[in-house]
Amino acid sequence: MDVQHYISSGILESYVFGLLSSPEQEEIESIASQYPEVKAAVDALQEDKAKFVKLFAVVPPVAIKDRMLDVLRHENTPNGHQLLPAELRTVAPVVNGKARNGKHTPVVKLQSPKKKRDHIWKYLAAAIVVLLLGSVFMNFFFYNRSTDYKSRYKSLIAAREKLEAEKAQQSLTSQPLVEKEPAILKDPAYRQFRLEGSGRFSNYVATVCWNPQTHMLFLIAQLMPVPPEGKQFQLWAVLNKKLVDAGVFESGAALAGKLQQMKPIADVQAFAITLEKTGGSTSPSLDQLCMATRPTK
Amino acid sequence: MSCDEVTCNLFVNHYTLSIVEYSATYTEAELIRGLRDHDQKIFSYLYDHYSPVFYGVIVRVLNNDNNVSDVLQDVFLKIWRYSDKYDENKGRLFTWMLNITRNTAIDMLRTKSHQPDLKSLHLTDETSTDSHLAVYPYIDHVGLAKVLESLTREQRLLIDLAYYKGCTREEIANILEIPLGTVKTRIRNTIQQLRNILNK
Numbered sequence: 001m002d003v004q005h006y007i008s009s010g011i012l013e014s015y016v017f018g019l020l021s022s023p024e025q026e027e028i029e030s031i032a033s034q035y036p037e038v039k040a041a042v043d044a045l046q047e048d049k050a051k052f053v054k055l056f057a058v059v060p061p062v063a064i065k066d067r068m069l070d071v072l073r074h075e076n077t078p079n080g081h082q083l084l085p086a087e088l089r090t091v092a093p094v095v096n097g098k099a100r101n102g103k104h105t106p107v108v109k110l111q112s113p114k115k116k117r118d119h120i121w122k123y124l125a126a127a128i129v130v131l132l133l134g135s136v137f138m139n140f141f142f143y144n145r146s147t148d149y150k151s152r153y154k155s156l157i158a159a160r161e162k163l164e165a166e167k168a169q170q171s172l173t174s175q176p177l178v179e180k181e182p183a184i185l186k187d188p189a190y191r192q193f194r195l196e197g198s199g200r201f202s203n204y205v206a207t208v209c210w211n212p213q214t215h216m217l218f219l220i221a222q223l224m225p226v227p228p229e230g231k232q233f234q235l236w237a238v239l240n241k242k243l244v245d246a247g248v249f250e251s252g253a254a255l256a257g258k259l260q261q262m263k264p265i266a267d268v269q270a271f272a273i274t275l276e277k278t279g280g281s282t283s284p285s286l287d288q289l290c291m292a293t294r295p296t297k
Numbered sequence: 298m299s300c301d302e303v304t305c306n307l308f309v310n311h312y313t314l315s316i317v318e319y320s321a322t323y324t325e326a327e328l329i330r331g332l333r334d335h336d337q338k339i340f341s342y343l344y345d346h347y348s349p350v351f352y353g354v355i356v357r358v359l360n361n362d363n364n365v366s367d368v369l370q371d372v373f374l375k376i377w378r379y380s381d382k383y384d385e386n387k388g389r390l391f392t393w394m395l396n397i398t399r400n401t402a403i404d405m406l407r408t409k410s411h412q413p414d415l416k417s418l419h420l421t422d423e424t425s426t427d428s429h430l431a432v433y434p435y436i437d438h439v440g441l442a443k444v445l446e447s448l449t450r451e452q453r454l455l456i457d458l459a460y461y462k463g464c465t466r467e468e469i470a471n472i473l474e475i476p477l478g479t480v481k482t483r484i485r486n487t488i489q490q491l492r493n494i495l496n497k
Contacts, residue, residue, distance in 0.1 A: 010485030055441040056353035
């Protein structure tokens with residue numbers, strides 16, 4: 001066999017990237033086991049493929065691991081067995097380790113039909129009594145509540161009116177800020193970074209827009225609370241493992257749509273937010289690290 | 298200003314989803330032995346190190362499918378159960394696990410769409426990676442963008458159809474409207490180009 005010709009024919013690439021049928025695959029494997037050069041070429045292609053698929057690596061949700069370890073822990077119980085993928089289930093699941101050797105024939109006690117019917121009547125009577133008691137109780141309960149409805153209805157109307165007035169007021173005041181937001185978020189000159197919290201800050205969201213040419217930096221604290229008394233959130237630009245102060249900013253629901261200008265930054269790989277004393281710190285308190293990013297654009 | 302090396306590493310590890318090569322702690326032989334002995338510590342280790350890669354493969358096969366998590370779980374349960382079927386002579390443990398991942402995900406894909414065509418496979422044009430990247434936080438965002446940019450649309454489709462959608466040569470020839478005889482050489486050219494970019 002002309003090994004070089006075989007290697008350069010493209011068949012090995014087709015093999016490694018999954019284009020061949022099972023018989024063809026087996027043929028390649030058998031040839032690879034005979035010709036070290038073919039084996040080396042296949043191994044090199046597998047390495048290329050590994051590098052390629054690693055580019056698409058995505059961290060899976062944490063819950064999957066726990067769920068899976070749970071399945072493994074219970075794989076020998078009937079319930080756990082059902083959780084296994086279909087092809088991993090054995091035909092007869094092992095029940096308490098007894099069914100395995102087949103010597104123990106299960107003995108089922110057969111009941112006479114008459115006895116069974118007696119039981120049904122007993123249960124039926126008990127169920128009816130329980131239903132009756134439940135019904136009596138519910139009657140009292142709903143009667144008491146219904147008398148109270150009229151006044152509650154009135155107070156609800158009042159509360160709704162008050163909320164609507166507040167909402168109208170709010171939309172009046174926040175209009176100019178909200179309108180400013182989309183312009184920069186859509187500006188292709190700006191790179192956007194989304195910051196998300198983790199741990200006890202996991203609901204926090206902020207967006208940072210940075211212009212690599214002008215070095216201008218803006219922040220929108222979309223979902224961040226008002227900081228505690230005497231504290232303020234501070235933005236840090238991460239570059240080559242160094243954290244550079246990008247300024248402090250205001251946060252809270254009232255500022256959720258507001259574009260806040262931060263200190264200009266020349267170059268940056270990621271951002272982080274820490275909680276600092278009011279006015280900011282010169283070096284970050286990493287134990288107070290709340291949020292961090294990956295670039296999304 | 299700079300933070301000291303240790304805190305910085307902690308910071309980087311915790312907040313920027315980094316992948317650590319496994320050579321740091323276990324040798325391949327130790328991993329194989331541990332897996333065969335059903336050592337939960339080794340299994341957990343394999344999961345921690347490879348689940349992002351495998352999850353990425355499944356995501357790419359099934360797109361935004363709800364079954365992605367279930368498939369990942371099935372993959373690792375198969376790795377656990379079938380560990381004695383792994384044959385070192387055929388290739389690395391990673392390759393074997395990756396094959397299980399791809400096959401399991403493609404089986405799931407095939408139960409959903411029987412006739413592969415551009416639409417049912419939900420192929421996205423990867424030049425617009427942004428939309429794709431926004432949905433999933435890819436770990437090597439920069440490397441990925443670089444590779445995708447340097448391949449032509451046809452080359453990207455070729456890899457996608459062959460590897461991620463499990464199409465046969467005939468199906469690929471049909472979808473891309475190219476002669477069947479050229480599929481093999483085009484795959485080879487694509488992989489050669491990929492190798493150049495990856496090893497730069």
